[in-house]
Amino acid sequence: MSYKSRAILIGVLSALFFAVTFVLNRSMSLDGGSWLWTASFRYYWMILLLLPILALRNELKPLCQHMRLHWWRWLLWSTVGFGIFYGGLTYASSFAPGWLLASTWQITIIAGVCLAPFLGNTHNKLSRNSILFSLLILLGVFIVQIPQAKAVSTAALLKSVVPITLAAFAYPLGNRKMMQLVDGQLSALQRLCGMTLASLPCWILLSATAIAQHDIPSGNLLFQTFLIALFSGVIATWLFFKATDLVRNDQKSLAAVEATQSTEVIFALIGEVLILHAVIPDPLSMLGIGIVILGMILHSRKS
Template sequence: MDTKHKAILLGIASALFFAATFVLNRSMSLEGGSWIWSASLRYFWMALLLFPLLLARGELRALLREMSKNKLAWLGWSTIGFGIFYGGLTYASSFTPGWLVAGTWQLTIIAGLGLSPLLNRSDRSVSRNTILFSLIIVLGVFILQIPLAKSVSTDDLLKSVLPVLVAAVAYPLGNRKMMQITEGRLTATQRLLGMTLASLPCWIALAVVEGCYNGLPDGNQLLQTFMVAVTSGVIATSLFFRATDLVREDERGLAAVEATQSTEVAFALAGEVLFLHAPFPGALSLLGIAVISIGMVLHSTGRAGTKRSDD
């Protein structure tokens, strides 16, 4: 198996675990949990889980040394890539079902493509085919959302869509900038802990404000955020970082890996039906999933080439 296809499989595996975020965040929202606690607790748990792991591996010192070289960059890009990204997703889950949030989130595919010419230092750009295949995925996402979007108020729809649009740009931006800064010197787990630690000032500030005004989270929210931290924060993010590291010099490969995240929609939908007893989707929603799958296959077959910017 070549590097690109290995990265794609890792991306799909990460999407499965990422889907737990949308299901659990929706569950906590339905139970009256604060979106701020849902977001901040995930990263507190991640720090507690990853810090001793890297310490035991003997990889912590190298990470801290790398972070000390460019403290402001770590703080800024981690706050964007983790803080703004996840704050937007958890806020949106307060207003709409998790799978609809997951559907809107797939616009990160287009955001990743748009960021490529701005962040890429080489003379290669994303081809028309890559853009076309990504637009097919977005079309599928749009079809998938139509039935439920009709039943949601305009106000709630805006409150769910706008934060996710910002998150869709923030995540690939923060991730790619940190890849450029570290230049492959850190493992995926090291980079994950580094960005988690660097984003903690954001989460601590939000948690202090929320605790002062609305009180502390209950035991159930503590448990569910721990589950999010393990499945999505540690497992899924590590897999995704590993996938993007494998193809970090290949814009076609990066686009394909980021496109694998579209499968989160189907995984999140299945999770809500099974665990939250959401209604089973109708024919139009199933059509949307099929269109997303077609776009995924087109990306993964490697037909989406790159071209030189002066072609």
Template structure:
């Protein structure tokens, strides 16, 4: 099996585990849990997991040396890649159902291609017209789902949710790609994730201080358990799978686009999760049509050589 195909399958598997994020975040929001704790606790839980892994692999010292050499870039891109990505994504769960957040999140597929010329100084466009056509199909599907959501979500909530997911959708590929450049292939996936967690901690502490000062409730036992579930399934398993997949094709813009396109499968997984866990009704026909277009766009991306 070719490396690109392997990376694509890993990306698809990561989408399954990442879908847990949308469903559980929505559950915590419905139960009255603060989005601040939903976001920050995920990374606090992830820290010991990756610290143990990196220590057991005897790779902690090289990581700390790498951070020491370029502390400001590490802090900047880790904050963007983890903090500015996940805090808005969690906040959006207060405005929209999980399937709508998951579908809007697919803009990240397009974001990666838009950002590529600005991230890579030697970038030369290798995307064919068909690549943009497939991406347009995904965007059309997202637009149809947004229109459908107007029947059940207030316009102000819809716009707020859309805006914050849009911020997250650009922050994630930006932080991930810049960190791959910064690591220069010298660090493995576990080191890179641990380094990003460590360097994003100041952001999470600052967010927690804001939460305390603005009267956000402290996390309940239920929220502690739910964020642990998100940390294991989405933060550990999904992140490792996705970062491994992007690392495998980090020098191949087409390969990166394919891997990032796999994340559209999260829409399907989020719908299934919301129906079974939150007892939500099946989305209406327009929303299902939009989801189908997203899946078709993703599939065409994956099949294109």
């Protein structure tokens, strides 16, 4: 199996675990949980989970040394890649079902294509196929949004679409800038732990805002954010980082790996129907989801 095929398979597996985020965030939102606590506690739990693992692997000291040398870049790109990304994701979950957010989230694929020329990757240009398949995925996202646009107010739609779009650009930007900074010197797990630690000021700020609003997290929210931290924050993100690390010097393969995240739509939809008893999307939305998945398949096979 080639390194690209291996990276794509790992990417699909990470999408399965990432889908937990969309389902449980929606569940907590329906229960009245604050997005401020939902976002913050995912990363608090992740720190508690990751630090002992790195300590046992003797990987904590090299990480701390690297972070001290490049502290401001760790702080900046971790805030972008984790803070803006997940803050936008959890805020949007208050206004739309998880499967819809998972569909809109696929804008991150076209975001990765748009960002490539600005990240010093001009020596390894994307093919015309990569751009066309990314646009196909974007078309599917727009089709998915049509029924939703008819059913809700413009304000509610913007409150879900705008934060997700911002998050979709922030995640690949932060991830790619950190890959450039680390440049293979640290493992995917070290990079994950380092970005979690460096984004801590963002989560403390959100928590302080929640406390100022006299909002206290429930026991159910604490449990569900722990599950998100474990399955999505640690397992899924580590798998995704591992997949992108495998192809970090190949922009075409990197775009294909990022495209595997479109399978989150299927996993999130199944999860919401089974766990939250959500209504199955109408035929037009299903057509849009199908186009998104087709774009992902073409991306992974033909790019």
